[in-house]
Amino acid sequence: MKTKSMLVAAALSLAPGLLNAQFDFTLFDKSFQIHSFASEGFAYSNDNNYLTMNTSQGSFAMTDGGVNISTQLTDKFRVGAQVYDSNVGQLGKWHPTLDWATADYRFKDWFGIRGGKVKTVMGLYNDTQDLAFLQTFALLPQSMYPLDMRSSTIAHEGGDIYGEVPLKRWGGLSYTAYAGQRQDSLYGGYPYLLHTFGISIQSYGGLVVGQDLRWRTPLKGLLVGASHMDEEITGTGTVELSVTHGPSFQGITPYWEKSNKDQTNQVYGQYTIGNLRVDTEYRRYWRDQEVFNGTAEVTTDVRTWYIAGAYRVSRRLELGSYYSRFSDNWRSTVPGQVEAPNQSDPSRHLYDKVVTARVDLTRYWNVKVEGHFMDGWAGTFYPDGFYQAANPNGIAPKTNMILVRTGWNF
Amino acid sequence: MKNSLKFLTAFVGIGIGSTVCAADVKIIANESVGATSISADELKGVFLATKTSLSDGSHVVPVLEKGGPAHEAFLKDYLGKTDSALETYYRSLVFTGKASMPKTLGADAEVVAYVAKTKGAIGYVGADAATEGVKTLEMK
Numbered sequence: 001m002k003t004k005s006m007l008v009a010a011a012l013s014l015a016p017g018l019l020n021a022q023f024d025f026t027l028f029d030k031s032f033q034i035h036s037f038a039s040e041g042f043a044y045s046n047d048n049n050y051l052t053m054n055t056s057q058g059s060f061a062m063t064d065g066g067v068n069i070s071t072q073l074t075d076k077f078r079v080g081a082q083v084y085d086s087n088v089g090q091l092g093k094w095h096p097t098l099d100w101a102t103a104d105y106r107f108k109d110w111f112g113i114r115g116g117k118v119k120t121v122m123g124l125y126n127d128t129q130d131l132a133f134l135q136t137f138a139l140l141p142q143s144m145y146p147l148d149m150r151s152s153t154i155a156h157e158g159g160d161i162y163g164e165v166p167l168k169r170w171g172g173l174s175y176t177a178y179a180g181q182r183q184d185s186l187y188g189g190y191p192y193l194l195h196t197f198g199i200s201i202q203s204y205g206g207l208v209v210g211q212d213l214r215w216r217t218p219l220k221g222l223l224v225g226a227s228h229m230d231e232e233i234t235g236t237g238t239v240e241l242s243v244t245h246g247p248s249f250q251g252i253t254p255y256w257e258k259s260n261k262d263q264t265n266q267v268y269g270q271y272t273i274g275n276l277r278v279d280t281e282y283r284r285y286w287r288d289q290e291v292f293n294g295t296a297e298v299t300t301d302v303r304t305w306y307i308a309g310a311y312r313v314s315r316r317l318e319l320g321s322y323y324s325r326f327s328d329n330w331r332s333t334v335p336g337q338v339e340a341p342n343q344s345d346p347s348r349h350l351y352d353k354v355v356t357a358r359v360d361l362t363r364y365w366n367v368k369v370e371g372h373f374m375d376g377w378a379g380t381f382y383p384d385g386f387y388q389a390a391n392p393n394g395i396a397p398k399t400n401m402i403l404v405r406t407g408w409n410f
Numbered sequence: 411m412k413n414s415l416k417f418l419t420a421f422v423g424i425g426i427g428s429t430v431c432a433a434d435v436k437i438i439a440n441e442s443v444g445a446t447s448i449s450a451d452e453l454k455g456v457f458l459a460t461k462t463s464l465s466d467g468s469h470v471v472p473v474l475e476k477g478g479p480a481h482e483a484f485l486k487d488y489l490g491k492t493d494s495a496l497e498t499y500y501r502s503l504v505f506t507g508k509a510s511m512p513k514t515l516g517a518d519a520e521v522v523a524y525v526a527k528t529k530g531a532i533g534y535v536g537a538d539a540a541t542e543g544v545k546t547l548e549m550k
Contacts, residue, residue, distance in 0.1 A: 033504070033510050033511060035501075035504055035505065035511070037505065066505070068504075068505065068507070070504070070507065070510055071510075072510055075462065075469040075530070076462070078509075078510070080507045081507075082505070082507065100506065100507045101507075102507045104507070104508070106462060108463075109455070109460065109461045109462060109463065114507075118507075119506045119507065127506045128502045128505070128506060131501070131502065131505050131506075133501070134498050134501055134502050134505070164455070164460040164461070166451060166455070168451070172451075172455075172460075174460070220490060221490065272490075272491075272495070274492075275492060277495075312492065312494060312495075315494070360494075363497070409501065409505075
């Protein structure tokens, strides 16, 4: 796998020189556009392994990419699709997925519909979180956009209604409302976490209904918004039982878990003036779920926020920094799962201070160098980047990490 | 007092500079576009892909220049985005399936030629550019 990553990295470093424009072609009098992107990262941490990569030894296992094709069939109707693939430590594992595939009909500027597999609009960056070439940062604030939980929010199979309503001197409103089914990757952070408990997930997903409303305010450069999402999620698979009390028993039996309540609320703001951009978001995620075939219940109340700033110093250089906070309250009736008594315990929070330099080598090729200074690891019962399985000798309370990530797109 | 005068002079100077900049750009459209004028809000909406038609119902498709003084002035005065921010914005739409990358051309003459032959096309050129075969839209 390491050799494969090295080869991909080498290919990536050659590609930008070969590719410097989008690829267009015409078929049946329709113009088609093909675009693609890829990124490769190297992470090195002083102690804990992060995001299932072997970062304490230095890891190149951070690669992703995608390719899309789209066309405008009529003035109001467009179609397109994108395939995405990734390998990040033990996540993704080179299993390509259909990232989005949509048919989009815009009746009016204030009313359009799109259906198929649609990227989910939530907050500032949910639908673009995996497009590293768009971001200043090598990793977006992981409290809000966790790489290991990408597939749980990235898209839904269903439909959106959307539009832009001008408010004249009061700016403009953009809205999106959606409903559909979410289907998580079996190679994401949550299935990886459940392996720790002997659970092998075969299907994880369910109903998703949500809305996003954002207001372009009369103050030039200021955008504010709010998102809300309700979900009904069910996971099925198998659990490996190992009973050692009394007569020894081992076996595999069907497993299920489901959410009784699964809700996300998010508010956000962005201010741009000249070459400076400031983002801030707050999210509260509440989940009440039945686990272990309904024999136990876990409630989780996750609260996260971040503030980020980025300044483009020149055409080639952008500098950025953010402070990201993740904290949770949870209650479990699973034997042995006991929450630490207060939030100051490293198992109850994860705070990350980050500094980044992004260098745009060409219009289509960039390199980012980023330092992470993390306090806490937020426990082993929630997928938050630090996993017991990736850290068999235990997790230290603090982690420093340097991440170098290069990416191209055309 | 002296400092205040200097500040006032500089302030007025900046204002005049901006006006000159805005006047340096002409908005042009294909003859199929029915409108004869366009508001700054409409123009911004068209070039940020949130608007695909003008108030008269004409469908419009934006055309951009790759760079140059007209491009810089247009971004600053009408879109309020830097070149890299605009490119990032378009890519975010393209890679989430919400829009196509707009046509981008090298110079005023290329933009005029493309707009002249493309139904619904709308673009911008320098104020002194020859605009035969296209209509110039007044700013409301």
